[in-house]
Amino acid sequence: MHAADASAEPSADGRIIAPRFQVHAYGRVPRILGAVLQVLLVADLLYLSLLIVFDTFTGALNPTPPAQAGWLALLALVLFGLLQLLRWFSAATFLVEPERLVLERRGDRFEIPLSSVVSIQLWRLPLPGAGLSLRMKSGRTFQYSPQVSDPLPLLEALGRHNPELSATARPSLTAFAHARAMIVRQRWYHLAFKFVLFPLLPAGIMFRANQYITYGGPFGQYQMYGLGPYLQSLGTYWTFFTAVLVLLAVLLRVPSELIAFIGAWLSPPHARGVRRFVEVANAVLYYVGFPAFMAARFFL
Known part of the structure; x- marks a missing residue:
């Protein structure tokens, strides 16, 4: 708080x-x-x-x-x-x-x-x-x-x-905590977008591709088996990519915190600048890097 x-x-x-x-x-x-x-x-x-x-x-x-x-x-x-x-x-x-x-x-x-x-x-x-x-x-x-x-x-x-x-x-610990509190202000709606709404993007793309490949059209499974299996399949893709993005967030968070701490330890006055840099890099890799990787992996 x-x-x-x-x-x-x-x-x-x-x-x-x-x-x-x-x-x-x-x-x-x-x-x-x-x-x-x-x-x-x-x-x-x-x-x-x-x-x-x-x-x-x-x-x-x-x-x-x-x-x-x-x-x-x-x-x-x-x-x-x-x-x-x-x-x-x-x-x-x-x-x-x-x-x-x-x-x-x-x-x-x-x-x-x-x-x-x-x-x-x-x-x-x-x-x-x-x-x-x-x-x-x-x-x-x-x-x-x-x-x-x-x-x-x-x-x-x-x-x-x-x-x-x-x-x-200790100035380094104070600077580290202060920089994190000032820049990393995640509210519940930030987390909801990051781990609930954003995974719908890759999930929707892969779900649609699966519908065409497996069932011959965007609503093939719905027409053949009904609404329940269709929504269950979409939910499975959403759950899968949510899990993938949770793991990605952890993989990005560990080095981010390490770099921010080292920056605060070496130069407390520059702790906020280092923290801002790692958070921007973290966001770019998460929101841009992952979709770019998916596009290169599956569509190129």
């Missing part, structure tokens, strides 16, 4: 309103649970996609995705639901005041004096998302760690009251 109200503003009576950030506050065990659920969800989707790609078209006249795919899809929905439930339970508000930090979480209020915080440690492994931990003078980490997709506004708000404390956060 993106940080909100990143800068302090004067109220009507001239007092400074403490910057307020919407975060997810995780204890150690819930954070580990969230990371495990996230890894399991990705692994399930990858296995599901591989299963569909390699076991759907096996020479049968009317191919269908393997039956196991349905159970894996159901498991993915369960894992996703558990993740959302965990996020709902961990929703919190984080305030940066001149003398203290205030964390409000599900009826609980924690007031942390700035003088008792030694350092800010950004999560090296951003699971279940980017976030930070508060290292206390006692040597322990505060029991709740805020997950915030963009830690930079929070660190800037903190720096106005305690520059030395905000400076303890």
Whole structure:
């Protein structure tokens, strides 16, 4: 979730309103649970996609995705639901005041004096998302760690009251998380277009070609066997190419994140430029490269 109200503003009576950030506050065990659920969800989707790609078209006249795919899809929905439930339970508000930090979480209020915080440690492994931990003078980490997709506004708000404390956060990790939060803003409708609507393009082309080759016309299967088998065949092609594009997205995402991280590590001020470059390249390869590859592979 993106940080909100990143800068302090004067109220009507001239007092400074403490910057307020919407975060997810995780204890150690819930954070580990969230990371495990996230890894399991990705692994399930990858296995599901591989299963569909390699076991759907096996020479049968009317191919269908393997039956196991349905159970894996159901498991993915369960894992996703558990993740959302965990996020709902961990929703919190984080305030940066001149003398203290205030964390409000599900009826609980924690007031942390700035003088008792030694350092800010950004999560090296951003699971279940980017976030930070508060290292206390006692040597322990505060029991709740805020997950915030963009830690930079929070660190800037903190720096106005305690520059030395905000400076303890690693610049490369801050730049990496900030650049990703600013440029990679995928909403549900972006994902719907990417993995629901866009696969209809290659699926429709290959489905139509199959109808001509196998049944002699664009509606041959419908005329011979009815609407049900016709739509099932179209659904099979859509499912297949959705799985292909999920695998392609993963293959593109891994080097994209690696290049973006290396760029942020080598030069934090240029992290946004590197991130923008890799995201544009990623989109071009996905939306242009894949159709071009299909055209060259099957029609040239």
